[in-house]
Amino acid sequence: xxxNDHNQLSPPGLLSCRxxxxxxxxxxVLVPHILxxxxxxxxVRLRRVSKQFHGLVQVYLANCRTFNFSIGPSVPKxxxxxxxxxxxxxxxxxxxxxxxxxxxxxxxxxxxxxPHLQRVDMSGCASLTRHSLVAxxxxxxxxxxxxxxHCEWVDCLSLRSLADHCGGLxxxxxxxxxxxxxxxxxxxxxxxxxxKSLSLAVNANITDESVEEVAKNCRGLEQLDLxxxxxxxxxxxxxxxxxxxxxxxxxxxxxxxxxxxxxxxxRKRDVTIDVEPPLPRALVLLQDMLGFAxxxxxxx
Numbered sequence: 358x359x360x361n362d363h364n365q366l367s368p369p370g371l372l373s374c375r376x377x378x379x380x381x382x383x384x385x386v387l388v389p390h391i392l393x394x395x396x397x398x399x400x401v402r403l404r405r406v407s408k409q410f411h412g413l414v415q416v417y418l419a420n421c422r423t424f425n426f427s428i429g430p431s432v433p434k435x436x437x438x439x440x441x442x443x444x445x446x447x448x449x450x451x452x453x454x455x456x457x458x459x460x461x462x463x464x465x466x467x468x469x470x471x472p473h474l475q476r477v478d479m480s481g482c483a484s485l486t487r488h489s490l491v492a493x494x495x496x497x498x499x500x501x502x503x504x505x506x507h508c509e510w511v512d513c514l515s516l517r518s519l520a521d522h523c524g525g526l527x528x529x530x531x532x533x534x535x536x537x538x539x540x541x542x543x544x545x546x547x548x549x550x551x552x553k554s555l556s557l558a559v560n561a562n563i564t565d566e567s568v569e570e571v572a573k574n575c576r577g578l579e580q581l582d583l584x585x586x587x588x589x590x591x592x593x594x595x596x597x598x599x600x601x602x603x604x605x606x607x608x609x610x611x612x613x614x615x616x617x618x619x620x621x622x623x624r625k626r627d628v629t630i631d632v633e634p635p636l637p638r639a640l641v642l643l644q645d646m647l648g649f650a651x652x653x654x655x656x657x
Contacts, residue, residue: 478504520548528554568593594619
């Protein structure tokens, strides 16, 4: 009786109407407003639900502008290739969680069909070769940010190719790219004068020549990492202070030939430096004698 009463109160045809999530417009609603809010690994799992969901996810992947594989679990090779096979609109690509297996074979097709890439992070991808960097430089001429930390396959020729074709580069991380020497860094500085962030850390081949060339050509530089560059000296740091008024951060830890005489002018400009200034000698003596550093007004 209650069931019949309920049917009588319902508008005609209401109970026979069935709405499904997939009835919503895919490209106008589901892709930009629902799938884009989910973690990538969750979106990929939706492909297993049904053929329709598989089709929806493929539409999403083909229109995705950012693939950040540095977040979440490691991505299998087969999944990587499947996810990116139809995408031609990529702007940001991070491969850190693919570093154990990604090679030129997987990366080159992706780079070749995505000329709009602006940010690429290949940090730690030890199985790539110089061919990947050359491909990026030739295909992605609008590139602005590039991560190559711990990519020891980066050599002078591939970096020159990058400098020749990606003059709008804003940041590049060359940490532990140990094949690189002064000539390659100087060439990069001349061609990519818009650089704002540069890391040359952990490279014993880098000398004052590189730092001075960067300072004189990249006058909008804001961040420079020279950690562990043992051959860098005070002279180039003074040049940096003279030519780079926008510098905000300088890392010189383990640069044993860089002293406070060159760092002090930068400190006075509120540049963030990763080594502490030395204590005044009198305070050091008191600290040694007492075992702690008492507060002393040094301006008295």
